[in-house]
Amino acid sequence: MSSLLVVEAVVVVKLRCPYCGYVWDYRGKKSRYATCPNCLRKVDIQKNRVE
Numbered sequence: 001m002s003s004l005l006v007v008e009a010v011v012v013v014k015l016r017c018p019y020c021g022y023v024w025d026y027r028g029k030k031s032r033y034a035t036c037p038n039c040l041r042k043v044d045i046q047k048n049r050v051e
Contacts, residue, residue, distance in 0.1 A: 012025050014050040015036075017048065020039040022038035024036075
């Protein structure tokens with residue numbers, strides 16, 4: 001009997017929206033753009049990371 005285990009890693013990235021200044025933990029699957037949950041504008045993930 002064989003079993004298959006699928007594990008997905010969740011990556012959390014802290015982002016700051018350049019339009020409204022909102023900061024949030026992004027847990028999505030996209031690698032280029034995320035949508036700001038406050039103003040709903042597209043945010044470049046690479047350029048708007050908060051350390």
